[in-house]
Amino acid sequence: MKPPSAGLIAGGVVGIAAIVLISIGTPNNRKPPAAIAATSSVAAPSSVAANGFTLASTSVDLPVDEATYPDGPHADVVNANCTACHSASMALTQPALSEDQWKATVTKMREVYKAPIAEQDVPAIVAYLTALPGQKAAAKP
Ligand code: HEC
Incomplete structure (x- = not known):
């Protein structure tokens, strides 16, 4: 039997690709399943028991995660x-640190983690961090 020509193989590949693309359809043809809207109005049971096991719903309070630093002198530099x-929260939840310890932390952010912080901004950042309410009790070296 004669092997199929390159043209025939290419035509077959294009044909199969066309069938796949047509069956997927355009993005607008894909509607979200109706089941999502229907089930959202049904309250979930607070507990389910089967085979000697009981799964009970509970609620959990997650810790607060402050995205930005609170207002204060140089807060704009720190937030930037x-x-x-x-x-x-990474800085706000630290124990009370001395000015030198805060300076070392900012230096670590710059030199180890490559934070693009301008050298002349460092004193303002350290002053802000040292003056945070939770930092007032920091032991002076
Ligand atoms: C380039 C990214 C980057 C920037 C910008 C950055 N940090 Fe970090 N920071 C990190 C990484 C990475 C860690 C380590 C996270 C971990 O251990 O899970 C970290 C950890 C910390 C910690 C936890 C204590 C420690 O020493 O690891 C503090 C406090 C902190 N950063 C403060 C700051 C302050 C203040 C600034 C602004 C001057 C800053 N970070 C900017 C990447 C960054």
């Missing part, structure tokens, strides 16, 4: 430099 990688 310290919110790109992690939320403000």
Whole structure:
């Protein structure tokens, strides 16, 4: 038997691709399943029991995650430099640190984690962090 020509194979591939694309349809043809709207009005049972196990619903209070730093002198500099990688809670939940310890933390953000913080902004950032309400009791070295 003669092997199929390259043209025939190419035509077959194009034909199969066309059938697949037509069966997928345009994005507008895909409607969300009606079941989602229908079930949302039905309250979920608070507990389900089967085979000796009981699964009960409960509610959980998640810890507050402050996205930005609270107002204060230099808060704008801190919010501009310290919110790109992690939320403000990362700094706001630290124990009371001395000025030198805060300076070391900001230096670590710059040198180890490569935070693009301008050298001349560092004193303002350190002053802001040292003056945070939870930091007032910081032991002075
Ligand atoms: C380039 C990304 C980046 C930027 C910008 C950044 N950080 Fe971080 N920061 C990190 C990473 C990564 C960690 C480590 C996270 C971990 O351990 O889970 C971290 C951790 C911290 C911690 C936890 C204590 C520690 O030493 O690890 C503090 C406090 C902190 N950052 C403060 C700051 C402050 C203040 C600024 C602004 C001057 C800042 N960060 C900007 C990446 C960044």
